[in-house]
Amino acid sequence: MFFGRFVVFTRAAVPLLAGISRMPYRRFLAFNALGGLVWGVGFVVLGFVAGNSYAAVADAVGRTTAVVVGVILLGIVLVWRSRVRRLRRTGA
Template identity: 60%
Template sequence: MTTLIDRIVAVPAPWAYVIIAVLVFAEAAFFVGFVLPGETAVVLGGVLAATGRLSVAALLVLVVFAAVAGDSVGYEVGRHFGPRILVTRPLRRHAGRLARAQGTLRERGGWAVFLARFAAFLRAVMPALAGASRMPYRRFLAFNAAGALVWGVGVVLLGFFAGHSYAAAERALGRTSAVLLAAVVLALAVGVLVRRRRRHQSLG
């Protein structure tokens, strides 16, 4: 039976993979994370994997690879432009937060790169800041890949279990109850992400 989520998200599976990968990649590579965090697309991908539309294993590999690749491009952008990256249009409006992010990078080094993966603003800018600071790429890659792995698995599974809850409820309770449960589960999942993002913004 076609689920509610299948009808809402009618994008063919190959295109769903492409869209998710592009958003995750572009988040740090082109600072798209300021507008649309890739995390949102990954959660939705996890929901689709729970309905059988996508392979959860393929999605995990794709998300982690896209995150590492996009951050590596962001690193090279920062390395090439150096401090000039801080006065570009996407970043100059966030001078205070950037200064604090740079301070964190100086104090924590690679761990700042790892932890940045879990905050939307830092996830978008930390690779470029690491490149501009001339952090050795191998060190950056090690911490970035570790962060991407933990983040990718966690966010995909968040969406996966939210979607799986809907599918199980639909079979056991019927469509109306399942829709209500899906709304609650997805609202909670989005709420967790929003609260975490706001908390990091207030700290960052």
């Protein structure tokens, strides 16, 4: 139940599976609340650390380099997504 918070598909499926397996509601609630709390706090801390790291990286290599790397990564993601969509359309 706890780790179900961290994976997209299981986040929706775990409550159903807990109900099917007749997990006691108090136990479900405890693990669900703990998982949600850790997930929420974890992503906030991750965002905070990433934001602070960006300033350090920008000072070290320059903002221009960071922007160029960001544009390249964005291009890679867009090409990958278009290929995945094309493969889904063709049924491969």
